[in-house]
Amino acid sequence: MSSMVKVNGLAHSFGREDVLKEIDLTVSRGEIFGLLGPSGAGKTTLVKMIVGILEPDEGGIFIGDEKVPSLDLMRSIGYMAQSDALYQELSAKENLDFLASIYGLNKQERKEAIHDVLQIVNLQDHKNKIVNQFSGGMKRRLSLAASLMHKPNLLILDEPTVGIDPVLRQSIWEELTKLKENGMTILVTTHVMDEAEKCDRLAMLRDGYVIACDTPEKLKENKQVESLEGAFLAYGGRNL
Numbered sequence: 406m407s408s409m410v411k412v413n414g415l416a417h418s419f420g421r422e423d424v425l426k427e428i429d430l431t432v433s434r435g436e437i438f439g440l441l442g443p444s445g446a447g448k449t450t451l452v453k454m455i456v457g458i459l460e461p462d463e464g465g466i467f468i469g470d471e472k473v474p475s476l477d478l479m480r481s482i483g484y485m486a487q488s489d490a491l492y493q494e495l496s497a498k499e500n501l502d503f504l505a506s507i508y509g510l511n512k513q514e515r516k517e518a519i520h521d522v523l524q525i526v527n528l529q530d531h532k533n534k535i536v537n538q539f540s541g542g543m544k545r546r547l548s549l550a551a552s553l554m555h556k557p558n559l560l561i562l563d564e565p566t567v568g569i570d571p572v573l574r575q576s577i578w579e580e581l582t583k584l585k586e587n588g589m590t591i592l593v594t595t596h597v598m599d600e601a602e603k604c605d606r607l608a609m610l611r612d613g614y615v616i617a618c619d620t621p622e623k624l625k626e627n628k629q630v631e632s633l634e635g636a637f638l639a640y641g642g643r644n645l
């Protein structure tokens with residue numbers, strides 16, 4: 406499988422804190438790749454660099470053949486940040502419509518895109534509701550919908566299911582799997598074990614280092630443990 410994302414020798418500090426150290430990893434086209442690690446491990450920092458909104462001190466990132474950052478790349482990446490970037494005074498539909506206008510979709514494309522993404526996150530019945538009347542979970546779902554509006558090749562999700570109940574979390578993962586089957590590459594950060602289990606491959610992050618990277622099955626097998634949590638600890642992680 407060819408690579409979609411290549412991270413080479415990445416390092417970054419905030420002041421005196423070395424947040425990322427010697428990060429090398431490759432995300433293959435068409436896989437769901439997870440970044441698993443406890444709070445503060447550096448997941449968000451790494452994701453922001455891959456998206457191109459934060460510049461690393463050292464190392465480089467390629468998406469396909471293109472070096473990050475690049476405006477062209479922005480068009481092929483869907484990014485859902487940890488905090489929701491939504492207009493609180495607008496309805497769900499108006500938020501998506503606004504995004505569609507930024508992406509330059511015509512009227513028919515807009516209509517279809519809005520319909521499709523609202524269906525994926527199961528918010529069709531709430532499309533006319535003002536966002537500040539949404540629950541936290543509904544806002545996360547709308548943010549996910551927003552990240553899908555321009556049919557990106559690479560979808561980057563920073564803790565996408567925080568605040569979302571288990572049933573909906575399950576349905577969102579089913580949708581992510583479908584998107585993958587349709588050729589999308591998905592990079593997702595999480596510290597939830599059952600989500601990590603659903604990834605094709607995982608990088609375990611601790612204190613700014615990748616301590617292990619493989620399929621969930623191999624990570625467990627290599628350390629002869631039953632759970633990913635056990636594997637994380639065996640590789641030298643702390644409690645997640």
Ligand SMILES: Nc1ncnc2c1ncn2[C@@H]1O[C@H](COP(=O)(O)OP(=O)(O)OP(=O)(O)O)[C@@H](O)[C@H]1O
Binds near residue numbers: 444487
């Ligand atoms: N803008 C910033 N300025 C200074 N320090 C920062 C900044 N952003 C992140 N950090 C620090 O970098 C470290 C890694 O943070 P990061 O948000 O990447 O971790 P994370 O693994 O995503 O955690 P979480 O799961 O809680 O989101 C933390 O110690 C954090 O305090």
